[in-house]
Amino acid sequence: MGPVFIALDFGELKAVQKFLDLFPNTDQLAVKVGMELYYSQGPAIIKYLQAQKVQIFLDLKLYDIPNTVEQAAYQLALQKIDYLTIHAAGGSKMIQSAKAGLIRGSQEQHQAVPKLLAITKLTSFSQTQMQKEQQIAATLPQAVSHLAQLAQQNGADGVICSAQENQIIHQVTQPNFLCINPGIRLADNSADDQERIATPSKAKAWGSNGLVIGRPITKANDPVAVYQQILKQWRN
């Protein structure tokens, strides 16, 4: 069963500590550090989380020229993370450079190479928006499936995508290619700003290899109970 990453979308270390203190065994947890937390706390947050023995998914969604992305991925691999994200839209060379930087950094640290995950289309983005604002004539599933293949061909280990797209992506990629899904909501949750959502059970039935869930857990009255409920659906 793949990981259930809790998105630690907090701006302060204190908030992270308070949240993780709720959990009896943090060494069982997988967490996602996004831009808000990393930009406010820097590499110190990674050190802190390593001490908690959680799996670390650093979601910085790199998107720049290949040389800059290679250097950034190298620096991040030196910090010993487990997963890193880039935008597949950055193109073949940028994806290859991200992978090269991760390999270079983790070899220096004698660590396993962090898994490289590519964003296809943000789950807050709709087909209408994509067609109007980005002038992409393809349908959303076509665009997502194209970007997933591009990511795989250039060294990514998987993609971040809506659960609704897992099946088409698995059809066009190797069996070990990962589909990690944000936009996860329990049946009674608000969708917030997410557009293409699914429940944990639906995501699983559609071939999900891991979930990313933030607000339904972090904003809950009882985060541990909601997390357990999600795990139960995910593991059943």
Ligand code: C5P
């Ligand atoms: O609070 P919520 O469950 O919507 O959080 C989802 C997390 O996954 C956020 O941290 C968001 O940045 C991230 N994410 C996403 N869609 C993507 C990639 C990442 O929602 N395509």
